[in-house]
Amino acid sequence: MSVKKISKEQPDSFEFSSGNVDIAKKIISNYPDGKEQSAVMALLYIAQRQNNNWIPLAAMKHIAKFLNMPYIKVYEVATFYSMYNLAPVGKYFYQVCTTTPCMLRGAYKLVELCKSKISKKENELSENGNCSWVEVECLGACVNAPMIQINDGYYEDLDKEKLEKIIDQTLNGETPKAGSYRGRTNSEPEHDRKTLMELKNA
Numbered sequence: 171m172s173v174k175k176i177s178k179e180q181p182d183s184f185e186f187s188s189g190n191v192d193i194a195k196k197i198i199s200n201y202p203d204g205k206e207q208s209a210v211m212a213l214l215y216i217a218q219r220q221n222n223n224w225i226p227l228a229a230m231k232h233i234a235k236f237l238n239m240p241y242i243k244v245y246e247v248a249t250f251y252s253m254y255n256l257a258p259v260g261k262y263f264y265q266v267c268t269t270t271p272c273m274l275r276g277a278y279k280l281v282e283l284c285k286s287k288i289s290k291k292e293n294e295l296s297e298n299g300n301c302s303w304v305e306v307e308c309l310g311a312c313v314n315a316p317m318i319q320i321n322d323g324y325y326e327d328l329d330k331e332k333l334e335k336i337i338d339q340t341l342n343g344e345t346p347k348a349g350s351y352r353g354r355t356n357s358e359p360e361h362d363r364k365t366l367m368e369l370k371n372a
């Protein structure tokens with residue numbers, strides 16, 4: 171599993187944009203008086219979205235003030251959950267699932283490809299800064315294993331050759347099509363198969 175990395179380079183300040191202030195206030199209003207701190211995870215997520223997909227320490231301090239809670243508590247939440255990035259990530263952020271179903275279907279070949287084409291170590295930017303990758307636990311699409319997530323999209327039914335093309339596209343700044351790379355619709359069977367007897371497993 172990946173190790174949480176906090177960026178050594180940090181901006182001096184962070185504030186929610188006016189649009190995000192409105193969103194944050196709306197989220198906070200969902201909680202009873204005195205329980206505003208329950209919005210901390212949602213606010214961290216908004217901060218990450220606003221700041222190119224990573225959360226600087228200044229954002230945690232901003233959220234602590236916003237929710238009137240100790241900074242260390244915001245820090246604890248941000249450093250605990252793997253969904254929060256605490257250092258800059260690529261414009262195309264790869265999350266490679268290596269939990270058992272994906273691992274059995276070749277996930278580590280995908281990891282090796284990320285190492286050779288993006289960066290030797292996870293959490294490091296590619297030379298042109300376009301991509302970065304990280305190993306993650308199950309992303310809930312095991313039936314389409316092996317799979318990866320790039321930003322908000324799921325890329326499924328992969329193999330080394332297919333991922334190689336995807337990586338080349340993203341290194342060139344192009345966004346590949348998300349979904350199954352064996353032509354399936356979501357997790358439906360291939361070849362329009364309706365029963366287990368119709369065709370042998372692909």
Ligand code: FES
Pocket residue numbers: 267268269270271272273307308309310311312313315317
């Ligand atoms: S094991 Fe990879 S998505 Fe579940």
